Structures are given as structure tokens and as C-alpha cells.
Amino acid sequence: xxxxxxxxxxxxxxxxxxxxxxxxxxxxxxxxxxxxxxxxxxxxxxxxxxxxxxxxxxxxxxxxxxxxxxxxxxxxxxxxxxxxxxxxxxxxxxxxxxxxxxxxxxxxxxxxxxxxxxxxxxxxxxxxxxxxxxxxxxxxxxxxxxxxxxxxxxxxxxxxxxxxxxxxxxxxxxxxxxxxxxxxxxxxxxxxxxxxxxxxxxxxxxxxxxxxxxxxxxxxxxxxxxxxxxxxxxxxxxxxxxxxxxxxxxxxxxxxxxxxxxxxxxxxxxxxxxxxxxxxxxxxxxxxxxxxxxxxxxxxxxxxxx
Amino acid sequence: xxxxxxxxxxxxxxxxxxxxxxxxxxxxxxxxxxxxxxxxxxxxxxxxxxxxxxxxxxxxxxxxxxxxxxxxxxxxxxxxxxxxxxxxxxxxxxxxxxxxxxxxxxxxxxxxxxxxxxxxxxxxxxxxxxxxxxxxxxxxxxxxxxxxxxxxxxxxxxxxxxxxxxxxxxxxxxxxxxxxxxxxxxxxxxxxxxxxxxxxxxxxxxxxxxxxxxxxxxxxxxxxxxxxxxxxxxxxxxxxxxxxxxxxxxxxxxxxxxxxxxxxxxxxxxxxxxxxxxxxxxxxxxxxxxxxxxxxxxxxxxxxxxxxxxxxxxxxxxxxxxxxxxxxxxxxxxxxxxxxxxxxxxxxxxxxxxxxxxxxxxxxxxxxxxxxxxxxxxxxxxxxxxxxxxxxxxxxxxxxxxxxxxxxxxxxxxxxxxxxxxxxxxxxxxxxxxxxxxxxxxxxxxxxxxxxxxxxxxxxxxxxxxxxxxxxxxxxxxxxxxxxxxxxxxxxxxxxxxxxxxxxxxxxxxxxxxxxxxxxxxxxxxxxxxxxxxxxxxxxxxxxxxxxxxxxxxxxxxxxxxxxxxxxxxxxxxxxxxxxxxxxxxxxxxxxxxxxxxxxxxxxxxxxxxxxxxxxxxxxxxxxxxxxxxxxxxxxxxxxxxxxxxxxxxxxxxxxxxxxxxxxxx
Numbered sequence: 019x020x021x022x023x024x025x026x027x028x029x030x031x032x033x034x035x036x037x038x039x040x041x042x043x044x045x046x047x048x049x050x051x052x053x054x055x056x057x058x059x060x061x062x063x064x065x066x067x068x069x070x071x072x073x074x075x076x077x078x079x080x081x082x083x084x085x086x087x088x089x090x091x092x093x094x095x096x097x098x099x100x101x102x103x104x105x106x107x108x109x110x111x112x113x114x115x116x117x118x119x120x121x122x123x124x125x126x127x128x129x130x131x132x133x134x135x136x137x138x139x140x141x142x143x144x145x146x147x148x149x150x151x152x153x154x155x156x157x158x159x160x161x162x163x164x165x166x167x168x169x170x171x172x173x174x175x176x177x178x179x180x181x182x183x184x185x186x187x188x189x190x191x192x193x194x195x196x197x198x199x200x201x202x203x204x205x206x207x208x209x210x211x212x213x214x215x216x217x218x219x220x221x222x223x224x225x226x227x228x229x230x231x232x233x234x235x236x237x238x239x240x241x242x243x244x245x246x247x248x249x250x251x252x253x254x255x256x257x258x259x260x261x262x263x264x265x266x267x268x269x270x271x272x273x274x275x276x277x278x279x280x281x282x283x284x285x286x287x288x289x290x291x292x293x294x295x296x297x298x299x300x301x302x303x304x305x306x307x308x309x310x311x312x313x314x315x316x317x318x319x320x321x322x323x324x
Numbered sequence: 325x326x327x328x329x330x331x332x333x334x335x336x337x338x339x340x341x342x343x344x345x346x347x348x349x350x351x352x353x354x355x356x357x358x359x360x361x362x363x364x365x366x367x368x369x370x371x372x373x374x375x376x377x378x379x380x381x382x383x384x385x386x387x388x389x390x391x392x393x394x395x396x397x398x399x400x401x402x403x404x405x406x407x408x409x410x411x412x413x414x415x416x417x418x419x420x421x422x423x424x425x426x427x428x429x430x431x432x433x434x435x436x437x438x439x440x441x442x443x444x445x446x447x448x449x450x451x452x453x454x455x456x457x458x459x460x461x462x463x464x465x466x467x468x469x470x471x472x473x474x475x476x477x478x479x480x481x482x483x484x485x486x487x488x489x490x491x492x493x494x495x496x497x498x499x500x501x502x503x504x505x506x507x508x509x510x511x512x513x514x515x516x517x518x519x520x521x522x523x524x525x526x527x528x529x530x531x532x533x534x535x536x537x538x539x540x541x542x543x544x545x546x547x548x549x550x551x552x553x554x555x556x557x558x559x560x561x562x563x564x565x566x567x568x569x570x571x572x573x574x575x576x577x578x579x580x581x582x583x584x585x586x587x588x589x590x591x592x593x594x595x596x597x598x599x600x601x602x603x604x605x606x607x608x609x610x611x612x613x614x615x616x617x618x619x620x621x622x623x624x625x626x627x628x629x630x631x632x633x634x635x636x637x638x639x640x641x642x643x644x645x646x647x648x649x650x651x652x653x654x655x656x657x658x659x660x661x662x663x664x665x666x667x668x669x670x671x672x673x674x675x676x677x678x679x680x681x682x683x684x685x686x687x688x689x690x691x692x693x694x695x696x697x698x699x700x701x702x703x704x705x706x707x708x709x710x711x712x713x714x715x716x717x718x719x720x721x722x723x724x725x726x727x728x729x730x731x732x733x734x735x736x737x738x739x740x741x742x743x744x745x746x747x748x749x750x751x752x753x754x755x756x757x758x759x760x761x762x763x764x765x766x767x768x769x770x771x772x773x774x775x776x777x778x779x780x781x782x783x784x785x786x787x788x789x790x791x792x793x794x795x796x797x798x799x800x801x802x803x804x805x806x807x808x809x810x811x812x813x814x815x816x817x818x819x820x821x822x823x824x825x826x827x828x829x830x831x832x833x834x835x836x837x838x839x840x841x842x843x844x845x846x847x848x849x850x851x852x853x854x855x856x857x858x859x860x861x862x863x864x865x866x867x868x869x870x871x872x873x874x875x876x877x878x879x880x881x882x883x884x885x886x887x888x889x890x891x892x893x894x895x896x897x898x899x900x901x902x903x904x905x906x907x908x909x910x911x912x913x914x915x916x917x918x919x920x921x922x923x924x925x926x927x928x929x930x931x932x933x934x935x936x937x938x939x940x941x942x943x944x945x946x947x948x949x950x951x952x953x954x955x956x957x958x959x960x961x962x963x964x965x966x967x968x969x970x971x972x973x974x975x976x977x978x979x980x981x982x983x984x985x986x987x988x989x990x
Binding site: 065066067068069070071072073074075076078081084085087088089091092106108109110111113114116117118120121123124127128131132133134135136137139140142143144146147149150151152153154155156157158161162164165167168169170217227228231232233236295299306309310313314316317318319 | 699729736872
């Protein structure tokens, strides 16, 4: 039952969350905005289209979108999106998640280089650089939670245990770091702008310039999945319901918080400008520093407990 | 034990035959045949030791003065290193047949193959012998063989320079090793490793000094930062199989030494573990950074060796901490992960060098800025490079991920340690994660520039097809990567026994240990699931394509009507965002004559060259140190009372420390 709910969430949330973000942005600019499920219609239309492949590309270009989708989907099975449990849960599953994403990203970058297009090479270079800079933040945040909770799988390290001031600081700090990483991975403002039309300023969008039809659908869906996973992680982290509460409530609160994260992303997009490219590393290092702060707080906390 | 002696003898005979026989074909056949016999003998000896815990081989040979007796002691650690070292040298020799094929008609290749035989022999000495003197002899044979193998193309002055550079560096390491062994000999009166144990077990200042000497000696051998300066030169100068064997196999002797002495120390102190972690993390980060900025494919792979020994060293550091804190989880995960990473690195690094050699043989260049689009011309070489590259970046489903996962486990599995220590370990995990990200950067850059896109330089024509012997060697390595990646149990059969030597050192009463096998079990399933889903998606897209068939067209070039191959991203431009951030570590030399005016004349150029900061500063220091001192001294004002006071303070502290040391207060 939980697994079915989880799979349904993985199928629907990527579309719904993107819809919510777009709606939020539209509201801030005084428009009505597209329907919530517009992303779904777009995907359906793309699936029926004929793909076009560049003459210079090899099999890697054709394989990459599918690997990106598969790795993101599998990583989605590791994170508790509905309630407390995830379909797949094992020790250090967060390391597996980070490396699954890395595999998808590597194939994505290779596909971009495969086209021989200068713009795609540029996007690839930026994507690879930012990813390397964001990696420590992810591990600091999740490693801190693992150290603070004494467990090393998502299902055990995310739920609240003791509510102390230090624990709250740790949680909020880790959530902030994860939010930054979510902005990077899902290619959102202020790091990247999904609706930009200038190739020179694109990062993620420029890498998928040459993908079309079902391949493009796979990539867009995978980005939505990443958004879902990141938002779900933050929701599970901020979920205040303790272990005693019924699972259905936990699931409902998590879902509500996931939508709240999407609205937050939309608000950031509507209210802030995109960062200058040279400011992105600073922004990412800032995220890591917040994670480090959380780690130090946690160390202080369990230093006091011992 | 007889088998070990037989294989040593056979290897020597093979070396002699491959020099003396009449034709190159006979010489190579003699070398390969003897190596195959030796490999079979060694595998037959070592597999039982690895299969059954606690078994080991001991024997004594008599030799003349001053050694008198050579004690042979083959335990699980030595057996583990032997069981893959010899087969990989054999595979490298098979590769060499294809790689050196063009020289068969013109040169005496027997000497080269004899040196490969002697390299295998040096492994037998290093990994089995108990006597430090004969160990050093094996150590030297390996170093000199590696030097002579590097300068295969000795007519080229650059290659001779790289060779001498290597020879000098490796002997600097030897000084430290000899110094450490002299200390040990003076304290124990013996030259046998086992007799050092009691001295190394008792904490003392002398033990600490010995430990540091050993770390430097073994660090130089394995090319840890900042002792790596010889490595990029040697690796880019040597023939591909020699680079592969040096990086993947020969220099693992340094890590073997580290492990051997950790076993002898038994109860290390925490600072030793932290030193190892810090030193190794530095190597990993700097090695990874350098591997992103190189334009020579083989130099790039050389730097990535510095990175990977750093990763293994971090794991050993955590294991050492575990020994100190009596935490079996840390010991089990740290040492199992580190030892597995040594094996994994040997497999994928050799494969990458072999693939780079395939590129060189076909195009006569390994300059990333001139290559491109090779995947169509050399599909198998490209595929092997991709597999090796994704493995080295630790991608799930390949072998690199298994060891890195265990190392992450050793850093992140919650075991009861203090708050500060836990913080440091999580921080180390974050550093390791960054290393992973940077190494993925280096891999996609090198593979993308070499094999994807369109050829950057029209003068580069891949002609020669890859020799089957080279493809065979690469295929075996690629199969190894996939096998360990998809079924880590296979590797555990080799790794479990040496790791058990370390876990034994922790008392049985200690808390439960996380079992590395259990930790990795879900990973194999995850990889299988991934493959199934990708397969399903391929079928799904195939079905969609029956309704809306794909077509081909030119790459979208944003409306630009006359795209050329030169507008592709280059290696330097790909690295630019990263190298700008780490400009202090990655110095980039620029020579430029930029175009001026609306109609610039030809003759404009922009050259960039990424140089090694350590090497550059080292030569600067050697060349101009007197000038540097003078300049620094000139900056200090003579009049200021403040600087006089500070100088006095420093002097007092130094004298105080000196006395404190003399009186035994420190």
C-alpha cells in the first residue's frame, strides 16, 4: 500500500510541483498561470513527437536521457516521500543517492559534449563545476543528520527525535543546505533559470538543446523527479510529527510541506534575480558553510550529552 | 613455498632468455611463457591463504653474508597483493606485445620484456620477504626496473629527463625508508620485520619519528601530495603499459608498506590516524584538482593516481583511528574499504592507461586539445575508457563505487566517538565527496574531449586499428570492473583475509562491527535494478520510435551558419570555471597575442599551460633561495622595536622548547 502510494507520488508529484512553482510565479507577477497539470500535457505531447538526433552524436547521446531518468527514479525509491518509510532503505542510502545523481549528471554532460556544440560544452562545464562544489554541502547536511540521529539511512535519520534548541538549529541548517542543493539540482533560480531564452546564460537548459521528443520528455521528467525528491527530503526533515503519530497524518503533513517547499521555490524565483555566474560558487560554498554550522552545533549537542 | 621459489627462478630464467634468444618473437614468447608459469604458481600458492583465515607460509633460505638467512613469510596481506600483481604484470606484458609491435622489426625488445619479468620478481621479494635488507633489495629492483621501463624511448631528451626525475625522487624516498629501518635496527638489533613489533608496540618519541619517516618514504613511493612531482612526467613519458603498471601495480608497494607497518604497530595513537587522514585528504583533493586541468591525457591519469592513493590512505587513517579507539566498525570498514580500493584502482587505472595507449598508438598524440570524435573510429577503446572512467569516478554499478561506499561508511557510520572526532570524520566525508565530484569532472572532461564531438585537429588521422593483444588486456580489465561492481562478493573473497588481520587486533569484547559484506549487499541490488530500468526504458523508447521514427540532422548551433570543429569547447575552457576558483593550486601560464582592431591580421595566439605548483615552487626555491631570503630579510625593518621584541620572544620560546625537550617535559 505504502509502496503504491510512493510510486503514485513519484509519478504525479514531478508534474504537480512544477505546476505549483509556475502558478506561484504567475501569481506574483499578477498573471493567472498555466494549469497545474500543464507539465503532464507537455510530456504527453513530447512522447508522441519524432526525436531528432545530431549527425555527430553517438550512442551515448541516445542512452543518456534514459540513464538520467533511471538513476533519478531509483534514487526516488530511497527517500521517504509518503510517511516515514521508503520502498528501498539500507544503511548509507544517502551516499547511494548522491552517487546515483552523479551518474545521471555524468551521462548528461557527456551527451552535451557528444553534440560538439560550443554552447552545450559551456553548459556542461558549468554543470560539472557547480556539482563538484555542491557535493560537500550535501554530505555535510546528511552526515550531520546521521551523526545526530545515530542512524545512517534516510528512513531513520530524518524523523524528529528530541526537540531541543540545538536539534532545531541542526534541522533548520540542514534544511537550508538541502534547499540550496535542490535549487542547483533542479536548475532553479537563483542558480539557473529554467525559462531563460539566451543560450549564453543557460546551464541545464543549454545541455538539453539537442534533445527532442521522448528523450526531452525523459530529461524534463527527471528534473521534476529531482525536484520532488529534494522537496520530499526537506519536508520529511521539517516534519514535526514524532514517532508516536499515525502514519497517515505523517504522510499528510509531509505532502503539505512538500507543496510548501515548491511554493517557496516559486517565491524565490519570482522575487529574486538570478545570480551572476561568478557569484554561484560563493552561493554554493555558503550552503556548505550552513551545513558545517549545523554539524558543529550537532557536535556541541552530542558533546554535551556524553 | 616451493612454488614461490620456483616462480622466482622461472622469472629469472625468462628474463635471461628474453635477452639471449635470437628473434624478438622468441624473446617475447619466453617472457610471456615464464610469466604465465610464475603467475599460475603464485595464484596456486596465494589462493589457499586467502581462502582460509589464519593460514600463512613460512620458510627460511640461506644466503651468503651479510644476510645469512632470508626468512620468507607469506601472510594474507602479502598474498592479497601478490594474487593480482603478477597476473596484472602478465596482462600488461600481453598488451606490450601489441603496443610495441611497430618496434619489433627495428629494435631488440627482449630487454624490455626481461625488465617486466624482473618487475614481477621484485613483487615476489617485496610481498613475501621478512628480512628488511632483502626487502630493500626488492624495493630497489622495482624502482630501477620502472626507471628503465619508462625510458623505452630514450632517444627523446624529455623522456630521459622524466626518467631521471623519477629515479632521483624514488631514491629520496629510499633515504627515508633506510633511515626508518636503521632506527628500527638500532632499537631491536634485528632486521626482521616481526622483531620490530615489540619496539613499535610501545609508545615512544622514537616510534613516532619512525612512523613519520615511514609515512614519508611510502608516501613518496605511492606519489602522495606533495611528493608527487615525478609522477606526471614519468607517466606521460612512459609507454602506456609501463604507466599502467607503475600507477596501478608497482606503486601500490608504498601502500603495502604502510599496511605492513600498521600491522606491526598494532596499537597506533590517534594522531597517527589523523595525520594519515589529513595527509591523504590533501593528496586526494590536490590530485583531483590537477587531473581536471591537464591537456595531456596520460599526465591527467597520473595525477588521478595521487588522488586515488589519497582516498585509500584516508580509509587507512580511519582504520588506524579505529585501532586506537578499539572500534571494530571503523577498523573493518576502513581497512576493507582501503584494501578494496587498492585492488579497484589497480584495475581501472590500468584500463584507463591502456585505453590512452590505444589512442596514442592510433593518433600519435594524447593532447586533449587536438583530439575529438574518436568514439566512432576506436569504439572499443572508447568504451573501455568510458567504463574505466566512470569506475574511477565511483559511479554505481562499477567497482570504484564499492570501495568508496565502504570508505564513506567508515567515515559516516555512526559509532560512539566524541563530538569533535565525529565532526572531523563527517568533514572528511564531505571532502571525499568533493573529491568524487572533481574526479567526475575530470573523467567527463577527458572522455568527452577525446572521444566525443568532432575531431578538433584535422591533422590527426586515426589510422592504425587497435592490436588484438591490446584489446584482450583491456577486455579483461573491463570485465573485472563490471564483475566487482555488480557482484562485490567476488572481491570480498580476496579482501576479507587481509582485512581480518586488522580486525583481529581489536579485542573480541568490543561492540558489534558493521559487516562490510552486509553493507554492500543492497548496492549490488541497486545496480541490478538500475540496469533493468534502463533496459525497460530502451524498449519503451524503441516502441515509441516505431510510431514516430527518429531522424538525423546537424547539431543546433544557435543560428550560426558556419560552424567549425574549432568552436567546440576546449579542455582549457571546460576547466576555466574551476581553475579560476582554485587559481592558487592550479597555476595557469598564459602566453598571448590578442587580435587588435576591426580587421586583425593573422599571427594572433593564446597559449595556456597548466603547470605543477609544487614542482614550480620547488625549482624556484632551489634556484633562487638565497635571493628569496635576501628579499624577505630586506622587508624586515631594522629600526622597529616591535620586530626586535618579537624576535626576542621567538628566541625565548625556541630556547624554552629546547630545554623542555631535553628535560623530557614534552
